[in-house]
Structures are given as C-alpha cells and as structure tokens.
Amino acid sequence: MRLLVPDNSVLWTSSGLCLGRDLTYGTEIYTVDADDNLHLHPIMEEPDDPEEFRTCTMLTKAGTHTSIPVYRIGGGAGAPVIGQVNEEDIIEPVEDKHVRSFIAAQNEAAAGLAERAPLSAIGAYYLGRSGLKPNKEALYFASSSMESAARLAREMQDNLVPEFGGEVSIMQGIVRLGYGKQEARHITLYRSDRLYKLRCRINLREGKISSAVYAWGMGILYQFLRGLFESGLEYHLDAFTRGAGGERYAVLNVPWNSPTRNLLQSSCHLWKKYRLSMFKTKHQRSVGEVKVEPYSAGDSDWTVLEIKRHVARCHEIEVPDEHSVIIDNMIVRPVKLTEDILDEITSDWEDKQEQGQDLAVLRRKINSVAALDTIVKPIREAVHGKSGIHTVGIIKNVSKAIESSTRYGLTKYAFVILRDDTGEVKMKLWGELADNVAEGDILEISGAYTRNGILNNSMDGHAVVIDPDK
Structure with a gap:
C-alpha cells in the first residue's frame, strides 16, 4: 500500500529515528500489523521527489503529530479519521509495549551501530x-x-x-x-x-x-x-526563563512546523527524562512555545489543543497491506489512495485558518508611509529584537485585564497572543487597551520590547487597534 509521509514527521527505524525527508532505499521502518505486532519493513525502492499534499498537524500538550487527513490515527476499530479530529479530542500515543520493544531492539543493535x-x-x-x-x-x-x-x-x-x-x-x-x-x-x-x-x-x-x-x-x-x-x-535555541522563586522553568521558542520541534518532542517521549509541553491555558499559549519540564510517568496529556490545516511536502513509500506505521509516536493507518482521494488531498484547504487579513500586504502598506521611523517586521523576525520592535498582528486569546502598580502609577495589563502569517508571540498588553481589545482585532505596536520571550508595549512607543481598510 502507498503511504504518504510528511517531510518533518518522525518514524522509528532499525537504526534509531528518521524524518520523512530522510527516507531512502533500504531504510527499515517499524510497522504494526492487524494483530498489533511490531515489524521491520525495508523500503524497497528509492522514493520519488516529494509532492505537496493536504496535511493536519495536531498540537497537544505532550507532542505534535502531522499526517494526511484521510488516514486514521490510533489502533483498534474505532480509530478516528485524522481530518475529523477536533480540538479537545484526545489522541492516544503508541502503546508502551511497542516503545519497550523498540528500545530493546535499539539496545541490542547499539554496539554494531556504534562501530x-x-x-x-x-x-x-x-x-x-x-x-x-x-x-x-x-x-x-x-x-x-x-x-x-x-x-x-x-x-x-x-x-x-x-x-x-x-x-x-x-x-x-x-x-x-x-x-x-x-x-x-x-x-x-x-x-x-x-x-x-x-x-x-x-x-x-x-x-x-x-x-x-x-x-x-x-x-x-x-x-x-x-x-x-x-x-x-x-x-x-531561543531559550529563556520564566516563573518566580522555586518555580522557575525554561521556555523554548520553536515553530510548530519545525522539524526541530517534532524531533525533540518525539525523542523526549522515548527518552523519558524531559518533555516539551505546550501551555494549556489559551491566553498563555503561543503555538511556537514549549515549556521544558521533567518527565513524569502518567502525566502526559494528549488532548488536542490546536489543529493546523496546511499543505506540506510528502514522500511516498510502499508498506505492507493491512499494516499501520508509527509516525510521531502515533499509530497511523493509511488508506488506499484512489484518484478521488488524491484529488481531495492535492487541493489547498478552502478553510485555511491563517486566512483573514493579508498581513504581508498590510505590512507593506504601513512601511510605505514616508514619515515612518521604524520598519514593520513580521512577528517571526520582530521578536528576535530586544527593543524598538515594530510589528502588526491579529489578536488571539485575550485574558482578563489585571490591575498592576508600576513606577508610572496604577495601570492594567492583559495577556494576549499576537499572530500573523509568519508566527505568533505571547504579549503582555499594558494600558487602556488591556480592557478594550478583542479577539480578531488588528494591533499595530512600535517601540515594543521583549522580556523572557514575552512581547511588551512601552510608554515610549504606541499600540493601536487599526482598520486595515483605511
């Protein structure tokens, strides 16, 4: 059966792990048969050049999984179709018995691989x-x-x-x-x-x-x-420390669609020393951030927090009929790729979540103003500066405003997520806007700064909700 594997997906192999982009003739990948037994299957032909297909990326607190929407995820007869999984659904990782078998095989092969x-x-x-x-x-x-x-x-x-x-x-x-x-x-x-x-x-x-x-x-x-x-x-990595007192912890800024994110999360799930977790609270959750935590058995949460529907490069390989494949530490059951299914998954998503205002066009429009002192940058570039940040994005996930006493007097702040076409960032929005912004508003900020990876507007700059049509 033909199987499509996304570029950044992680597979188990006889010699460790591999990304979809690493698949080549002779690579031995792990599959699971209809009786739930683990097998090694060699790739018998060199894969053709990758092509673009519709994919779904499901982001949970414990990990990230990307696959073709018509495939099923998980073992058993009731395994859901990936494209029909919703936020707040729970997806199950590969069973521990398969993890133990994989690690045992790796230990047995370790000496030969090391040579x-x-x-x-x-x-x-x-x-x-x-x-x-x-x-x-x-x-x-x-x-x-x-x-x-x-x-x-x-x-x-x-x-x-x-x-x-x-x-x-x-x-x-x-x-x-x-x-x-x-x-x-x-x-x-x-x-x-x-x-x-x-x-x-x-x-x-x-x-x-x-x-x-x-x-x-x-x-x-x-x-x-x-x-x-x-x-x-x-x-x-872009790493910073948050928390207070004995509750300090490291946070990493790793894009949700980065092979680094997928490989590190998948590896940590097998290593069982640390885990990279998304924040569950919406106004604290930027999809590009993960929290570094000690691993704790039984404390992994695979509730789907967000779903990204996007197009990704995929590699086609052959696997035995009635076999599932372990991808991103999940059991994925492929289906026969008929012409109708291929037509469906080669077209772009009509309901792409990143639609809305064309922020790239809006940035160019703002940058065309002659009196502009600073250049508006995409969020992914802007957050790498420490101060003097000028960017524009759509407000997402607004917290309740909180009163705070500062050296400038009594004020308020709210946590929001600011996103654009390149990424998103957690923001602490100070001042009157903390009470007056809503999800979907377009916010332009200048003179902003980052502290521990969190974007802050400043008294020396400005933060304003704008109408993109004016």
Whole structure:
C-alpha cells in the first residue's frame, strides 16, 4: 500500500529515528500489523521527489503529530479519521509495549551501530552542550568562573582529544544569547576539524540537524539530548526563563512546523527524562512555545489543543497491506489512495485558518508611509529584537485585564497572543487597551520590547487597534 509521509514527521527505524525527508532505499521502518505486532519493513525502492499534499498537524500538550487527513490515527476499530479530529479530542500515543520493544531492539543493535556511526556518544554529548564560533572554527562552552572553565577543559582533553584530535584552550569573551542578550564569561574553546564540521550541520533554530545525531542508535541521540538539556539550550535555541522563586522553568521558542520541534518532542517521549509541553491555558499559549519540564510517568496529556490545516511536502513509500506505521509516536493507518482521494488531498484547504487579513500586504502598506521611523517586521523576525520592535498582528486569546502598580502609577495589563502569517508571540498588553481589545482585532505596536520571550508595549512607543481598510 502507498503511504504518504510528511517531510518533518518522525518514524522509528532499525537504526534509531528518521524524518520523512530522510527516507531512502533500504531504510527499515517499524510497522504494526492487524494483530498489533511490531515489524521491520525495508523500503524497497528509492522514493520519488516529494509532492505537496493536504496535511493536519495536531498540537497537544505532550507532542505534535502531522499526517494526511484521510488516514486514521490510533489502533483498534474505532480509530478516528485524522481530518475529523477536533480540538479537545484526545489522541492516544503508541502503546508502551511497542516503545519497550523498540528500545530493546535499539539496545541490542547499539554496539554494531556504534562501530559504523560517524559520531560517538561522547561526541554527541559535547555537540549538544556546545556553541559555535565560526571566526575561530571552534566549538565553545561558556562558564561563569575560571575554575569551572579549567575543569571543563581538562574533562574535554581526556574525553574528546583522544577520539577527535584537536586542541583545547580557555579565553575570556562575550557570549551572545537569544533575543539580543549577551554576557561576559570564561570560554573553553575546542578546535577539532571533524567535530567542528559536524557542529556546523546543526542549527536547531533553523530546523537543521545532522542525521549523525539521531539515525545511528538511540544511545547517541540520548547523549546529544543530555548535553542539550544540561547546558546547551542557550546555544542551540531561543531559550529563556520564566516563573518566580522555586518555580522557575525554561521556555523554548520553536515553530510548530519545525522539524526541530517534532524531533525533540518525539525523542523526549522515548527518552523519558524531559518533555516539551505546550501551555494549556489559551491566553498563555503561543503555538511556537514549549515549556521544558521533567518527565513524569502518567502525566502526559494528549488532548488536542490546536489543529493546523496546511499543505506540506510528502514522500511516498510502499508498506505492507493491512499494516499501520508509527509516525510521531502515533499509530497511523493509511488508506488506499484512489484518484478521488488524491484529488481531495492535492487541493489547498478552502478553510485555511491563517486566512483573514493579508498581513504581508498590510505590512507593506504601513512601511510605505514616508514619515515612518521604524520598519514593520513580521512577528517571526520582530521578536528576535530586544527593543524598538515594530510589528502588526491579529489578536488571539485575550485574558482578563489585571490591575498592576508600576513606577508610572496604577495601570492594567492583559495577556494576549499576537499572530500573523509568519508566527505568533505571547504579549503582555499594558494600558487602556488591556480592557478594550478583542479577539480578531488588528494591533499595530512600535517601540515594543521583549522580556523572557514575552512581547511588551512601552510608554515610549504606541499600540493601536487599526482598520486595515483605511
């Protein structure tokens, strides 16, 4: 049977994980037969170039799943059609017995995979916790003190140099973090041509990650994740800290349709050390944000919070009849792709959720004003600035206004989600507008700033609801 696999979907394979875009002749993927038994199925032909099809992405607190809307999701006779799943429905992940079987098979194959892998587990660990210094062609690791930098240098001399060669050194310098932040720190540099080239192939912010990290056994992937979550988040992703007192937690800005998001969430579900969770409360929930939390058994919530209907590149492969496939840690049951079904899924969505005002046109219209002091940027670009932000978007999910005392006096604020055609951001809207905005309003803000990844309007700028037709 023909199966369509989206570009960014994650599949289980005999050698770890793979993305849809990685599928090639000889890849052995896991399928589930009609009796709920796990099988390995090799791809017998090189897939053709990908084509665009309708897809649905279901965003839950625990994970992200993308698939063709006519397929069914889950095991059993009552498995729902993906295109008929609604928000607040619960979708079930693959059963734990299959997870245990997959991990057991990975452990059995680990030694053989490690012999052929382009990267060792220890190398993956340091890739996960490192930044990149192109001007020195080196990996770098920032420390708060000279003592900790020296300790790390000795550790790397013992663990990395014997395998990868190169040299370790220490310097003082400025570390640039996400959202315009920078700090002076002690920096441990590691120059190794081999490891540097591998690190250059990883840019999680842009959805780029070398298959050397995830396609050569779960042991290598887990070590990369360990390094990433221990001390590498600020180098690899837009990460910031929220909360107060003992309730501090990390938040990552990762687009909902990024392969980085899907791979990290799927991997964490198998690793069971951390999880990347969406916020459930609507006015706190930006679909591009995930909260880093310790994994807790039985505490995963697969209630569908949002559904994105969109067109995605898909790869066609053959799987045995009556077999389902594990995609994004869900059992997906394909259907025969008749001409009628192909006609249906190759057309664009008529009810695309991102319709409404053409915000790209509106940005160009605002930017054409001669007296404009700053350029209106799309939300995805604007939120990477720290201050002086000028953007426009549609209000989504407004909280109740809350009174607050500031150095300027008594005021109010409300949390909203501001979205456009490029993404969305959580915003703390201050002043009179906190009581007067509604979902669907178009808001233009200038002179705004971000704090811990949250957009704020300022007294020095302006925030105004606009009529796009004027």
